[in-house]
Structure formats: structure tokens, C-alpha cells
Amino acid sequence: MSSSISPLAPEAFPALPEIGGVTLRVARARYKNWDRCDLTFVTLAPGTAVAGVLTQSRCPSPEVEWCRAALPLGTARALVVNAGNSNAFTGSRGRAAVEAIAARTAAHLGCQPSDVFVASTGVIGVPLPVDKAEAGLDAAYAAAPCSWEDAAATIMTTDTFAKGARAEVTVAGRPVKLAGIIKGSGMIAPDMATMLGFIFTDAAVDPAFLQQALSDANSATFSCITVDGDTSTSDTVLAFATGVAGNRLLDSNDVEGAHEFRAALKDLCRELAQLVVRDGEGAQKLIAITVEGAESDRSAHRIAMSIANSPLVKTAIAGEDANWGRVVMAVGKAGEPAERDRLSIRFGDTQVARNGLAVEGYDEAPVAAHLKGRGVEIGVDLGLGEGRATVWTCDLTHGYISINADYRS
Amino acid sequence: MSSSISPLAPEAFPALPEIGGVTLRVARARYKNWDRCDLTFVTLAPGTAVAGVLTQSRCPSPEVEWCRAALPLGTARALVVNAGNSNAFTGSRGRAAVEAIAARTAAHLGCQPSDVFVASTGVIGVPLPVDKAEAGLDAAYAAAPCSWEDAAATIMTTDTFAKGARAEVTVAGRPVKLAGIIKGSGMIAPDMATMLGFIFTDAAVDPAFLQQALSDANSATFSCITVDGDTSTSDTVLAFATGVAGNRLLDSNDVEGAHEFRAALKDLCRELAQLVVRDGEGAQKLIAITVEGAESDRSAHRIAMSIANSPLVKTAIAGEDANWGRVVMAVGKAGEPAERDRLSIRFGDTQVARNGLAVEGYDEAPVAAHLKGRGVEIGVDLGLGEGRATVWTCDLTHGYISINADYRS
Numbered sequence: 001m002s003s004s005i006s007p008l009a010p011e012a013f014p015a016l017p018e019i020g021g022v023t024l025r026v027a028r029a030r031y032k033n034w035d036r037c038d039l040t041f042v043t044l045a046p047g048t049a050v051a052g053v054l055t056q057s058r059c060p061s062p063e064v065e066w067c068r069a070a071l072p073l074g075t076a077r078a079l080v081v082n083a084g085n086s087n088a089f090t091g092s093r094g095r096a097a098v099e100a101i102a103a104r105t106a107a108h109l110g111c112q113p114s115d116v117f118v119a120s121t122g123v124i125g126v127p128l129p130v131d132k133a134e135a136g137l138d139a140a141y142a143a144a145p146c147s148w149e150d151a152a153a154t155i156m157t158t159d160t161f162a163k164g165a166r167a168e169v170t171v172a173g174r175p176v177k178l179a180g181i182i183k184g185s186g187m188i189a190p191d192m193a194t195m196l197g198f199i200f201t202d203a204a205v206d207p208a209f210l211q212q213a214l215s216d217a218n219s220a221t222f223s224c225i226t227v228d229g230d231t232s233t234s235d236t237v238l239a240f241a242t243g244v245a246g247n248r249l250l251d252s253n254d255v256e257g258a259h260e261f262r263a264a265l266k267d268l269c270r271e272l273a274q275l276v277v278r279d280g281e282g283a284q285k286l287i288a289i290t291v292e293g294a295e296s297d298r299s300a301h302r303i304a305m306s307i308a309n310s311p312l313v314k315t316a317i318a319g320e321d322a323n324w325g326r327v328v329m330a331v332g333k334a335g336e337p338a339e340r341d342r343l344s345i346r347f348g349d350t351q352v353a354r355n356g357l358a359v360e361g362y363d364e365a366p367v368a369a370h371l372k373g374r375g376v377e378i379g380v381d382l383g384l385g386e387g388r389a390t391v392w393t394c395d396l397t398h399g400y401i402s403i404n405a406d407y408r409s
Numbered sequence: 410m411s412s413s414i415s416p417l418a419p420e421a422f423p424a425l426p427e428i429g430g431v432t433l434r435v436a437r438a439r440y441k442n443w444d445r446c447d448l449t450f451v452t453l454a455p456g457t458a459v460a461g462v463l464t465q466s467r468c469p470s471p472e473v474e475w476c477r478a479a480l481p482l483g484t485a486r487a488l489v490v491n492a493g494n495s496n497a498f499t500g501s502r503g504r505a506a507v508e509a510i511a512a513r514t515a516a517h518l519g520c521q522p523s524d525v526f527v528a529s530t531g532v533i534g535v536p537l538p539v540d541k542a543e544a545g546l547d548a549a550y551a552a553a554p555c556s557w558e559d560a561a562a563t564i565m566t567t568d569t570f571a572k573g574a575r576a577e578v579t580v581a582g583r584p585v586k587l588a589g590i591i592k593g594s595g596m597i598a599p600d601m602a603t604m605l606g607f608i609f610t611d612a613a614v615d616p617a618f619l620q621q622a623l624s625d626a627n628s629a630t631f632s633c634i635t636v637d638g639d640t641s642t643s644d645t646v647l648a649f650a651t652g653v654a655g656n657r658l659l660d661s662n663d664v665e666g667a668h669e670f671r672a673a674l675k676d677l678c679r680e681l682a683q684l685v686v687r688d689g690e691g692a693q694k695l696i697a698i699t700v701e702g703a704e705s706d707r708s709a710h711r712i713a714m715s716i717a718n719s720p721l722v723k724t725a726i727a728g729e730d731a732n733w734g735r736v737v738m739a740v741g742k743a744g745e746p747a748e749r750d751r752l753s754i755r756f757g758d759t760q761v762a763r764n765g766l767a768v769e770g771y772d773e774a775p776v777a778a779h780l781k782g783r784g785v786e787i788g789v790d791l792g793l794g795e796g797r798a799t800v801w802t803c804d805l806t807h808g809y810i811s812i813n814a815d816y817r818s
Binding site for chain 1: 724
């Protein structure tokens with residue numbers, strides 16, 4: 001864990017509401033040689049609906065495979081999160097560890113093992129020690145409930161601050177609450193999912209509809225962030241709906257309040273996703289990249305990601321250098337339709353290139369001032385069509401090298 | 410230009426042979442505020458055949474467009490290379506500069522402008538000053554011929570050492586020579602081409618056959634290197650064959666010596682490509698990544714590139730850390746067929762993971778010793794098929810950040 005907090009961190013952990021049907025507990029499983037809580041145990045009211053998006057990696061962790069198998073059943077009674085050991089690439093011993101965690105939890109709660117969702121994060125290649133996991137689970141089960149901030153801190157690894165967000169929405173006259181926590185700092189380039197994120201709501205939501213809403217939100221939020229272009233083996237976002245709010249079941253877009261619920265869920269996901277970028281390893285600046293005028297939204301997204309993953313663009317921003325030539329390079333290499341002589345680029349509100357060449361004598365002062373801030377906006381207009389996308393990333397600094405060249409497996 | 414020479418540089422510039430029909434000259438065009446030669450002017454005997462591979466960027470420089478238009482004609486009389494200004498993304502003024510250079514050169518030599526090949530490297534977005542180019546050309550035309558090392562040094566930008574390689578081969582009893590020079594250090598992820606590389610031979614070769622041989626060689630050499638995953642707007646490799654050696658024209662694979670010539674050309678290209686990686690920005694180690702057992706060679710190449718471009722793998726090697734979990738991650742994110750439980754990984758000669766999990770109690774001493782050296786080998790066996798590829802990259806260090814966050818456009 002890093003000793004200094006990201007300069008992009010919010011001032012404080014937000015005040016998250018209690019969510020009916022959700023109880024949080026943490027314990028020390030001591031997966032690493034540290035004195036901190038590293039096991040999070042969340043119990044969920046009977047009848048809780050669940051949805052999830054998981055890494056597309058071809059080398060997923062057994063936790064990801066477990067969740068993928070359990071999600072179609074649509075119901076959840078518990079979530080267990082281990083920090084310090086990802087349990088990925090551990091063969092049959094890793095699978096056995098996940099099965100043992102689910103079985104132990106099911107025995108405590110009197111539910112099916114398939115009602116237990118498991119996620120782990122940390123070093124790859126070391127089987128999760130079953131004895132530590134079981135002792136940690138037993139300790140957590142006996143512990144007093146804890147706060148959202150405690151749970152958000154317990155799922156952290158290289159993160160420098162605990163991350164949470166909230167939303168409230170009225171569904172057909174009933175107030176409904178959402179709260180989410182997330183962790184992630186490096187190995188962040190989610191492909192249909194991101195690191196570990198957990199969203200809880202007291203709304204009554206049909207699992208299939210919750211899945212649809214989460215997948216939609218994901219494509220505009222978690223799938224639009226990158227720290228280093230490296231996609232984790234363990235990326236997992238799960239959403240749990242306990243139904244305690246007592247609203248009429250949300251099971252289609254035609255139900256009153258469905259639209260509002262989806263919008264609130266997407267806002268919450270965007271906030272959580274941006275918190276991960278704000279804690280990007282070595283990050284000094286949060287960069288929003290908007291590509292417009294592409295042939296399609298998908299094409300715009302790919303070009304934006306090509307810019308966001310370019311080490312030359314990211315180091316230029318770290319150096320507070322308006323090096324838009326590197327943006328041109330990243331557009332050119334994206335492999336998507338682009339015409340050099342229609343391309344326009346802005347930093348903040350200042351147009352620096354238009355229709356394929358530099359804007360003669362543009363005012364450099366506002367650009368320099370913009371680049372000195374913590375938030376940087378890059379805008380690209382391809383001039384081809386209506387496709388549009390925004391993605392978020394951070395700059396690439398000496399801090400990233402220090403964190404990752406010194407990290408020992 | 411960096412002040413310190415890459416630790417991966419060869420001890421000295423090699424002794425390159427004179428190539429009949431090729432005359433090298435350099436001059437000071439002063440494209441930047443520096444006191445060094447920055448314009449290279451190569452004259453070629455009448456009847457010289459030419460072939461080339463150019464960047465696939467959608468935002469190519471006007472030089473690349475000029476070469477692309479001239480290549481099908483198959484003949485060359487001159488090559489002009491400008492260092493310090495890439496002339497990319499400069500609209501009609503950039504195109505006019507290239508046309509002016511070709512016209513001035515054609516007037517000196519009494520040839521067609523389309524016989525003049527032009528390449529430029531340096532900052533993006535500033536039109537190449539025509540007056541400086543023309544004065545530089547005139548000075549070069551009047552200058553005495555120079556050495557290969559002088560020419561190789563004159564095409565450099567952020568390179569820390571001049572790069573050249575040679576080959577000799579007998580074509581149907583006739584000795585034939587090849588010599589090549591190249592530059593490149595950052596913005597290196599060639600897509601069917603690389604930075605600026607120039608190959609000269611006195612062999613008599615038909616242009617179409619030369620193109621075929623160069624494209625083949627390129628796919629196994631320049632297309633297999635990456636420094637930072639960023640593809641330049643200006644990548645260009647040109648091969649010139651003057652025919653002065655007097656061999657029977659090489660115009661098909663059936664001609665005696667054709668196979669030997671192609672093999673020599675490929676060896677030369679591989680050597681030049683590796684020299685670029687050896688001068689990768691901030692590089693401390695040369696990393697060779699071999700992927701075997703893939704479903705196809707193409708799939709193996711993509712997986713190898715996913716590993717080679719992963720900042721987490723590259724920083725692990727910089728830290729001399731045998732963090733094979735990051736290799737697993739990079740295989741998983743490549744989007745190519747892979748089965749976690751068949752995956753095996755080695756560092757140097759030591760197998761560290763086999764069939765989806767760590768090799769229990771493998772000897773760490775030879776791995777640690779291997780990682781301390783200048784050359785690191787990573788081997789991945791997917792266990793699926795016969796596909797195979799090797800790519801070369803360098804580690805990601807504080808040096809890369811220093812060079813690119815401090816560089817001012």
C-alpha cells in the first residue's frame with residue numbers, strides 16, 4: 001500500500017446511507033504479513049437480486065468463474081471479498097479455495113453456496129490459503145457490523161484512499177437508495193468490467209432487469225476508464241438489490257421509475273469509475289478525453305482509448321506540455337476511420353489544431369493554465385460523423401514506475 | 410538528443426562496406442537551433458530499384474504520402490532525410506515543402522521529382538521550412554561524400570547512438586553487398602513499418618521482387634519490435650538496389666541466389682530493428698518474448714505484443730522482478746485464444762509456471778541472475794497449436810518518463 005494519498009482524492013469519504021437488507025462486517029484474515037482488516041463479509045436479505053459484469057480476460061481468476069456460474073441464478077445472500085491475494089492462476093487449489101469459502105458462508109447463513117459471491121484481489125499465482133479464509137470468515141461472522149468506509153478500506157490493495165459513492169432516486173413514489181464501494185489503482189483497463197466494485201440498493205429489482213441496467217451503465221462508465229491499459233484477471237462489478245424499499249418490482253423499462261433508477265445507477269457507476277482513475281498509480285492529473293465526429297460511438301471509444309493509453313500523451317500531460325502532435329499520433333494509430341485534414345484538437349476550451357494543422361497564433365496562456373490544474377480535458381473532433389465517446393485516464397509519472405518497478409511479487 | 414548513450418548500445422558503429430552506385434552526403438539545414446548536420450542526401454545510380462514499407466497511421470506525414478505515391482514507379486535517384494522536424498500534420502504547407510525538396514533535388518540531378526524519396530523525423534505540427542531545406546540541399550550537393558556513420562548520425566533525433574548493419578551474400582557466383590542505417594528510439598510500435606530505416610545494396614533486383622522481399626522481411630523484423638506501443642506518423646523503411654554488382658537480375662524466387670538474397674535482407678532488417686529497441690527511450694534491458702503453441706502465428710504475434718506493450722510487465726523487468734503473474738495478465742487481455750490451464754511460462758531457461766499454475770519450488774537463483782543481465786528472455790507456451798512468434802522490446806524505466814515528460818513540443 002502506498003504511503004501517500006493521491007492528490008486527486010476527494011477531501012473525505014462520502015456519507016453513504018444505510019441500505020436496508022445489507023449488513024457489512026470485516027475481519028483480519030492476514031492474507032499478507034500486515035495488521036489490517038483484509039476480509040469483507042456482506043450479508044444480504046433473502047430474496048436479494050444480483051447482477052454483475054466480469055473481466056473478459058482469457059485467464060480469469062476462479063472467483064470470476066464462480067461468479068459467472070452463479071449470476072444466471074439471479075439471487076444472492078452474501079458477498080465475500082479478500083484483499084492481498086487474487087488467487088488467480090492457481091489451478092485446482094484456487095478453485096477449491098473459492099468452493100470452501102462459499103461452503104463455509106452457506107453453512108453460517110443456511111443458504112446455497114451459489115448464493116455466495118466471492119471476489120479476491122492482490123498478487124497473482126499464490127493459492128488463497130483456505131485456513132486463513134475460513135478463520136477470517138468465522139471472525140467476521142461473529143463481529144459487529146461496520147461502516148461503509150471500513151468496508152471500502154478493507155477491499156483496498158495498492159489504493160491510496162477508500163472509495164464510495166451514493167445515489168437516491170424515487171421509484172413510483174418510493175424513495176430508493178443506492179450505495180457503492182470500489183477498489184482499483186493499477187492494472188486498470190476494464191474490458192466490460194473493472195477491478196472490484198460493489199453496488200447495493202434497497203430497491204426491488206428483477207435480476208434480468210438489474211443485469212441489463214448494470215451492463216448498460218458499465219459500457220459508459222467502467223469500460224471508459226484506463227490507468228495503464230492492463231486488464232486484470234479479476235475485474236468484477238456486482239450489483240445487489242435487496243428489495244427492502246418495498247417499491248413495485250422494477251422488471252422492465254415500462255415500470256414507473258425504471259428510467260430514473262437506471263439513470264441513478266449509471267451516475268453512481270460513473271462516480272465510482274472516476275474514483276479509480278483518481279487513484280491511478282502515480283496519478284497527478286485526471287484526464288477526460290472526448291472524441292466527437294467519429295463514424296460511430298464505438299469508433300469514437302476506440303480512438304479515445306488509443307489516446308488514453310498512449311504513454312507519450314500521458315507523459316506529455318505529466319509534463320504539462322500541450323503536445324497535441326502526440327494526440328495526432330494516437331488518433332492515427334487507432335486503426336479507426338480518421339482523416340488527417342479534418343482533424344481538430346482542443347485542450348480545455350482552447351482550439352490548438354483545426355482541419356489538419358495548428359491554429360496559427362492560438363493563445364497559449366489559457367492552455368498552459370489548464371494543463372497546470374488537476375483536471376485536464378482533451379477534445380478531438382474527427383469531422384466525419386456523429387459518433388461520440390468520453391473516457392477518463394490519468395497521467396503517467398515517475399510514481400507509476402516507482403510503484404511498479406519496486407513492487408515484488 | 411540524450412546526453413548519455415544507451416547501455417544496450419553496441420561497442421562501436423560497424424564497418425559498413427561501400428555500396429556501388431550509392432553516394433552519401435550530409436549538411437547543416439539547421440531545422441532546430443543546433444550545430445549538427447541534420448540533412449542527409451543520398452544519390453543513387455541511374456536504374457536503381459526501390460521498395461518500401463510505410464506507416465499504417467491514418468495521420469501520415471506528407472513525406473509518407475509522397476513515398477507511397479512514388480514507390481509503384483519502382484525507380485529512385487535520390488533520398489533526402491530531414492532530422493528535427495517531422496513535417497507531419499502541417500496541411501498544404503507540409504505537402505508544398507516535400508514537393509519543393511523533390512523539385513530542387515531533381516533539378517540538381519537531372520531526374521524526375523518522383524525519383525526522389527523524402528523522409529523527415531522530429532516534432533509534429535510545424536511545417537518544414539522550405540528555405541532551410543533548399544539551402545541545406547544545395548550545401549549537401551556541393552559537399553564531399555561522407556561515411557555511413559556520418560549519415561547514420563545525421564538522421565538521429567532522440568537516438569543516443571548511430572545505428573547501422575551490413576550483410577554480404579553471393580548471388581549466382583557474384584558477391585553482393587547490403588548496408589543499412591536506421592533511427593528510432595521512442596514512438597516505436599511499427600505497424601508494417603518502422604521509424605526511418607534505409608537499406609542499400611549493389612545487387613540488381615527487380616522492384617516488384619525487392620518489394621516482396623522487403624515486405625516479407627518487415628513482417629518478421631520491424632513489425633516485431635515495440636518500445637512504447639505508440640506508432641509514428643512517419644515510419645518509413647526504404648530499400649534501394651543499384652545493380653552495380655552486375656548479377657543476373659533477381660526477379661523471382663526461381664533465380665539462383667534469390668533465396669540467399671532474401672535471407673540476407675531479413676537478417677539485416679532484424680539487426681536494424683533490434684538496434685532501435687536497444688536505443689529505446691530509457692531502456693536498460695533488451696527483452697525477447699517468444700510465444701509458442703498458439704492457434705496461429707498471427708495469434709502468437711498478438712499475444713507477444715500484448716506482453717511486450719504491458720507497462721506492468723515492462724516495469725517488472727525494470728525492477729528485475731520475475732513477476733510472471735503480470736505475463737499471465739497480458740496473455741489474458743490479448744483477446745486471442747488462450748486456455749489458462751494449459752499456459753506455461755519461462756524466464757530465461759527456467760520454467761516458472763506450467764499448465765496454469767506456479768512450478769512448485771522452482772530454483773529462483775538462475776531466474777534472478779537472468780533478470781540482472783542486459784538481455785531478458787520470456788517464453789510463453791499456450792499449449793494449443795503450432796503458432797509461434799518472437800518480438801523484442803525494452804523495459805519501462807524512470808528514464809522513459811524523464812525523456813517524455815520533459816520533452817517540450
